[in-house]
Amino acid sequence: MSIIKNYREIVKNSSSELNVEARKVALFLLETAISAVDPTKLLRNRVTLHKNTLKIDDLQLNLEDYRRIIVIGGGKASGAMAESLETILGHRIDAGLINIPEDSTHHLKERIIELNEAGHPIPTEQGQRGVNQMFDLLKTVDESTLIIFLLSGGGSALLPMPLQGITLDEKRMVTNLLLKCGATINEINVVRKHVSRIKGGRLAVASYPATLLCLILSDVIGDPLPTIASGPTVPDPSTYSDAIQVLRRYEIWEETPQAIRLFLEEGVKGSHEESPKPGDPRFAKVLNIVLGNNAVALEAAAKQAKEMGFNSLLLSSYVSGEARHVGTVFASIARELMVRDKPVSKPAVILAGGETTVTVTGTGRGGRNGELALNASFSLAGLEGVALASFGTDGIDGLSDSAGAIVDGLTIERAKDMGLNPLDFLRNNDSHNFFKQLKDLIYTGPTGTNVNDVLIMVGLAKSRARQRGETK
């Protein structure tokens, strides 16, 4: 075990041998899941170069068709993606620049692709300078250029570039107004796509007539390309007029910085270029490939479980909802597995992924995954041979410094024996401190990737010998 730092401590946290075994399997598969979406490994496994042919899954690009290769991008994992890509393509890359978060660990200092430390989650001038340099690179492209754009979670903040006449501060202000007024992510994006030089397909326009290959590590459920970093490489059906309507609908038009109001109004009159619309021929030169996402992590774990002799069932990579209730629902499926050997037969691994939410009413410390696991443990109480692990693939579960937590059918009993009242911790949104005392937090540290959360449930059958013993 290399990813989980406190593995030994966690697995022994049950008085039941069968539970210990289930915990081991769950934690092993957790490592499989995170490892499958490690950006370095993803590039290495999915992107190959054979002679002059660059292969990514079914896609084949003959590099002889291109005189130049430029690498740009941004995101929390994009530095590692760039490093790995440079290992594959080496000096075939002519130039490159990637915006990465400040204080990232990386090893590219002396290489071709430059790494620029930008602000996250608040966009900074340094980020904007990086994007400016990327656009300088784009000015030199022609039909024989291949642009590889590496996009990952955080890309929106790490690639800031307001349209002319708008400052970064003004852009930040309107985003804050939209976040506070309760606008949906799609509505927020309609506005963003009309004040940005990169979002809403504008990067594709700037890249034309070069070939634009976009490699994505998705941290948005379902990989909606128009949503990930506000869709720099996909068409945008919305208009300047739509953007104004959103701001008026939420009654924040008057508060919107004047430069932005003027810009949008001028846009409606046709003074500024619209974002490129569906059917725009320039998108014929764009190739979007999702290299890694929640489903990739889940499927790797499911495949591994199968190879280990488990029946495995991947329920969903689209899970959302209030964390504690999501925990109850999945625990109800675990109970069905343990009691009635459905939906599949034991030994089994049941997987799900996505991103839940926590409505905070207490003053405790915790994250989505901890709260999900804590509430699930009530529903698992009394079952033997089942373990449930819930964790963020980025290694950080909300306000916790852990990735998540692991529970079994004895968790509640063990807590009560320690004098803890699990319900009190749940009521106070204090899952972190609950699991800290139980020593059932899963510590990985930042994993360098992010494809949201993964839930792993392992159910073991009692051996025949033990069953006989029990029915005596």
Added chain:
Amino acid sequence: MSIIKNYREIVKNSSSELNVEARKVALFLLETAISAVDPTKLLRNRVTLHKNTLKIDDLQLNLEDYRRIIVIGGGKASGAMAESLETILGHRIDAGLINIPEDSTHHLKERIIELNEAGHPIPTEQGQRGVNQMFDLLKTVDESTLIIFLLSGGGSALLPMPLQGITLDEKRMVTNLLLKCGATINEINVVRKHVSRIKGGRLAVASYPATLLCLILSDVIGDPLPTIASGPTVPDPSTYSDAIQVLRRYEIWEETPQAIRLFLEEGVKGSHEESPKPGDPRFAKVLNIVLGNNAVALEAAAKQAKEMGFNSLLLSSYVSGEARHVGTVFASIARELMVRDKPVSKPAVILAGGETTVTVTGTGRGGRNGELALNASFSLAGLEGVALASFGTDGIDGLSDSAGAIVDGLTIERAKDMGLNPLDFLRNNDSHNFFKQLKDLIYTGPTGTNVNDVLIMVGLAKSRARQRGETK
């Protein structure tokens, strides 16, 4: 279609042919599920008499071993169970009395088993008179008597019988105190089992040395026998002292009626008989059989779906949690099915059951199932060929007069076209009025059975011909 009254109206409520098809399958399987737990059919299908052998699943009773057969019981479905049992056993039954709710429809007036209309959900004197008569019948039993006890949902209120010196009013008072103070169902039952002459295994004691065959239609998730009607036929590990502790723990001891306090204190001193404990040899004469429950309904629908050519997956019969979030979770599984053909391949039916809760904050009208379906419809939006039906098997969904509702990927769009804001209805806990306007309520009327709620999701594959058409 016979169970659903507005079938024709519901199925046509989609502009998509594929959705109409999915709706038809969901509603057909809804009828399969309810029909499978119809008390009359359950008795007819599971209980058979061949010459002198009464067979129930693997159990065989030679009726020549018994000189007398007495039928007693209570519950909302117990009248229909009695009617069906009398059809099977006829004049082999010597006497019988069943407590049923007031205004039940039944056809037993002229038969052997008498039906007594008792109060529900508030226990009445008439109910108590019925139980008194049952105990009079029990006074006549010996080793050669077979007592068949028919138990179904509502049995607890319909079979009231306080222990000597306690009035029905006093018993009601302590139950109300317990419900209000937030005690768990197990804690409430500890008290109930020590003030009742029938609960907590005491019926088994009163039936000894006769054989007591208990046939159960379970409306409690997971069929915990000590919980269903407070376990009249199973041992009770709790004591008079435990009952006092529960009342003290929730600080309602002082408010508890004096007769009950005295009774419990005398019980601790040994003045009253304890409820029978695990290991009590009198339970050797008891046979508990769950004839119908949520899982039976789900499995019938799953089997039917398989016969119709669907891949079917029974996820859980233990579902609980806040209805709206449960809806989101199951919709996320439906999305996985439609988009990624997992956890099983289309065409598929995914089933789950249990009982969710609604935390009411609005002033609208609705039930668990309506609210679950309403919130699920947000997560299904845009998917074609999927339908989700959620309904109470008793035909009554909370404050709605419908059994539940059905939704598909066009529900939200259709609502908006009608000028409705689905979020407003959700926020106001007003799913009934939402679905009333959409004409997507499922009307069955009272079904005469109750095994909690069932959720059916149907996902159809687009035909190859249509898929070709779309990719052109």
